Amino acid sequence: MPKPKGAVTINKERCKGCDLCVVACPTDCLQLQKNDVNNRGYHYASVIAPDNCIGCASCALVCPDACIEVYKIMI
Amino acid sequence: METKDIITPENKVYSAPRLLNDSTMHYCPGCSHGVVHKLVAEVIDEMGLEHNAIGIAPVGCAVFAYKYIDVDWIEAAHGRAPALATAAKRLNPDRLVFTYQGDGDFAAIGTAESIHAANRGENIAIIFINNGIYGMTGGQMAPTTLEGVKTATTPYGRNVELNGYPLDISRLMAQLDGTCYVTRQSVHKPAAVRQAKKAIRKAFENSINRRGCSVVEILGTCSSGWKMTPHQANLWMEEHMKEKYPIGDLKNNVE
Numbered sequence: 001m002p003k004p005k006g007a008v009t010i011n012k013e014r015c016k017g018c019d020l021c022v023v024a025c026p027t028d029c030l031q032l033q034k035n036d037v038n039n040r041g042y043h044y045a046s047v048i049a050p051d052n053c054i055g056c057a058s059c060a061l062v063c064p065d066a067c068i069e070v071y072k073i074m075i
Numbered sequence: 076m077e078t079k080d081i082i083t084p085e086n087k088v089y090s091a092p093r094l095l096n097d098s099t100m101h102y103c104p105g106c107s108h109g110v111v112h113k114l115v116a117e118v119i120d121e122m123g124l125e126h127n128a129i130g131i132a133p134v135g136c137a138v139f140a141y142k143y144i145d146v147d148w149i150e151a152a153h154g155r156a157p158a159l160a161t162a163a164k165r166l167n168p169d170r171l172v173f174t175y176q177g178d179g180d181f182a183a184i185g186t187a188e189s190i191h192a193a194n195r196g197e198n199i200a201i202i203f204i205n206n207g208i209y210g211m212t213g214g215q216m217a218p219t220t221l222e223g224v225k226t227a228t229t230p231y232g233r234n235v236e237l238n239g240y241p242l243d244i245s246r247l248m249a250q251l252d253g254t255c256y257v258t259r260q261s262v263h264k265p266a267a268v269r270q271a272k273k274a275i276r277k278a279f280e281n282s283i284n285r286r287g288c289s290v291v292e293i294l295g296t297c298s299s300g301w302k303m304t305p306h307q308a309n310l311w312m313e314e315h316m317k318e319k320y321p322i323g324d325l326k327n328n329v330e
Contacts, residue, residue, distance in 0.1 A: 007081040018105030018305040057089040058265040064109025066091035
């Protein structure tokens with residue numbers, strides 16, 4: 001049976017570090033950057049476990065600032 | 076397969092709506108307004124109404140809604156968005172006319188306009204964000220604030236003997252003959268966001284097809300006003316607000 005494999009890109013300058021995508025992700029792919037900030041001083045979200053991503057788009061749906069793009073394939 | 080191989084235009088399943096422009100939203104991190112802006116932009120794009128939509132912006136946190144979604148907008152005086160929407164819809168009966176209002180705008184200063192526009196059965200869609208607080212002015216009590224909740228103007232919690240009861244205005248709207256669709260949704264989880272999008276689409280279709288007034292209440296959060304993190308605010312909303320404001324359709328005359 002084919003399995004979904006996904007990838008996300010995050011527009012880090014638009015991100016406000018609200019953490020909602022991190023909570024929404026069912027496979028724990030995302031985390032806020034602890035030691036880095038974007039040009040407005042927010043700890044932006046970034047992908048820490050790209051292999052876990054299944055392309056479900058939960059993170060993008062709950063993102064209030066529309067900074068996440070989701071890609072998905074079946075392999 | 077490498078991650079970079081997946082990131083190609085043909086594999087894209089979700090991106091920011093086309094009608095949401097690049098200006099950074101002024102909302103606090105984690106604000107529900109951003110999600111609802113996204114949904115409104117997506118629905119207008121999917122319905123192909125980019126050139127036929129008129130939005131009425133309120134006063135409140137969403138006052139700059141016209142800066143973020145690329146459709147025609149009118150900025151109303153505080154609470155008067157349904158009155159302005161009445162004029163816009165009567166002059167342009169073929170267009171989608173919607174208002175985007177918060178609870179301070181819709182349920183406090185604009186109660187008369189809201190109720191009478193709905194009672195006249197104006198063919199408009201009302202998107203009503205209820206976060207139970209005045210967010211823009213610094214977290215004062217709104218009519219929709221729950222009993223016992225501490226705000227800047229109720230430091231000991233809302234006392235119903237002194238401040239009255241929380242106002243469930245959507246239930247009031249559902250009793251009016253002019254409304255055709257009244258629903259309450261939330262946007263705190265991916266599944267809830269999908270449901271809210273369907274509700275917004277239905278309301279917009281009712282406006283285009285001139286079936287009467289539609290009200291889509293969306294339970295929002297105000298992490299700054301509630302003094303919580305965005306995630307805590309979502310949990311608090313789910314635990315407390317849904318008791319007083321249960322999710323679901325309150326009225327649906329259109330099948």
